[in-house]
Amino acid sequence: MNQLYPIFLKLHELNVLIVGGGFVGTEKLHFILKSSPEAQVTVVSKEFCSEFLEIALAAKNVTLVEDSYQEKYLSGKHIVIAATDSKEVNRQIRDESKERFLLVNVADTPELCDFYLGGIVTKGNLKVAISTNGKSPTAAKRIRQLLEEVLPEELDDLLDNLNAYRSTLKGDFEYKVKAMNEVTEGLVKRVEV
Numbered sequence: 001m002n003q004l005y006p007i008f009l010k011l012h013e014l015n016v017l018i019v020g021g022g023f024v025g026t027e028k029l030h031f032i033l034k035s036s037p038e039a040q041v042t043v044v045s046k047e048f049c050s051e052f053l054e055i056a057l058a059a060k061n062v063t064l065v066e067d068s069y070q071e072k073y074l075s076g077k078h079i080v081i082a083a084t085d086s087k088e089v090n091r092q093i094r095d096e097s098k099e100r101f102l103l104v105n106v107a108d109t110p111e112l113c114d115f116y117l118g119g120i121v122t123k124g125n126l127k128v129a130i131s132t133n134g135k136s137p138t139a140a141k142r143i144r145q146l147l148e149e150v151l152p153e154e155l156d157d158l159l160d161n162l163n164a165y166r167s168t169l170k171g172d173f174e175y176k177v178k179a180m181n182e183v184t185e186g187l188v189k190r191v192e193v
């Protein structure tokens with residue numbers, strides 16, 4: 001059983017540190033920005049690969065620091081992603097993050113992660129996050145691609161309409177729950193064949 005608990009973070013209001021601007025750092029930044037284009041991210045790396053720079057420089061709130069990792073870079077951060085190619089440096093980042101009670105992801109070592117990044121599908125206001133419990137990141141990618149294709153764009157109109165209806169409802173909480181459940185009943189009804 002997958003016992004991870006997903007939460008939806010306001011990365012445009014939190015400070016993320018990524019250490020390592022190579023292949024893995026690029027992948028992580030790409031998917032963070034795809035889901036949260038205004039995420040506030042600082043990236044510390046000895047060097048940055050060209051794909052990384054392309055993505056980072058086009059983003060709104062990404063700050064680059066060309067340096068070796070030092071503990072001082074944890075200051076003011078909420079979330080840390082260690083993506084260097086050195087196990088020792090990744091371990092140091094993890095240990096120093098834990099001392100500060102920061103949430104940390106070590107891309108190459110699931111056992112050292114407080115959280116995993118997942119496959120993410122966004123359709124307007126709807127967001128679906130996919131986790132395979134670290135069993136197969138490639139499966140998470142494929143399921144993400146599948147859902148991106150099958151979930152209709154109109155789902156966002158549905159959410160807008162439901163939100164408009166919700167704000168017209170007068171009455172107590174119980175009444176609102178009943179009204180919202182009634183109007184959405186058709187969404188989960190099996191189609192009779």
Ligand SMILES: C[C@@]1(CC(=O)O)c2cc3[nH]c(cc4nc(cc5[nH]c(cc(n2)[C@H]1CCC(=O)O)[C@@](C)(CC(=O)O)[C@@H]5CCC(=O)O)C(CC(=O)O)=C4CCC(=O)O)c(CCC(=O)O)c3CC(=O)O
Nearest residue numbers: 031107116117118119131132133134136137138140141144
């Ligand atoms: C545990 C986790 C920790 C974390 O990184 O957060 C982790 C760990 C590792 N990934 C590895 C490899 C690959 N990762 C991907 C892709 C993705 N990896 C992502 C998440 C996660 N990867 C977390 C678990 C998520 C879950 O529960 O499923 C995704 C979903 C999200 C994201 O990265 O943003 C993103 C797809 C995004 C998308 O497309 O939507 C591909 C495929 C590809 O790139 O095409 C490969 C190559 C093929 C393969 O190995 O499967 C390795 C081996 C490294 C080595 O051998 O050196 C490890 C380490 C290990 O498992 O030991």
Ligand SMILES: NC(=O)C1=CN([C@@H]2O[C@H](COP(=O)(O)OP(=O)(O)OC[C@H]3O[C@@H](n4cnc5c(N)ncnc54)[C@H](O)[C@@H]3O)[C@@H](O)[C@H]2O)C=CC1
Nearest residue numbers: 020021022023024025045046047068069084085089107108
């Ligand atoms: N979780 C995932 O999705 C995946 C994880 N991995 C693992 O991730 C690790 C990183 O691999 P790559 O990104 O391909 O390596 P890479 O060599 O492309 O990038 C490493 C980056 O870390 C930087 N760096 C190294 N030491 C540093 C230090 N002390 N301070 C700051 N920056 C430093 C380098 O300058 C470079 O930019 C590998 O151990 C690999 O096994 C690999 C593939 C997928």
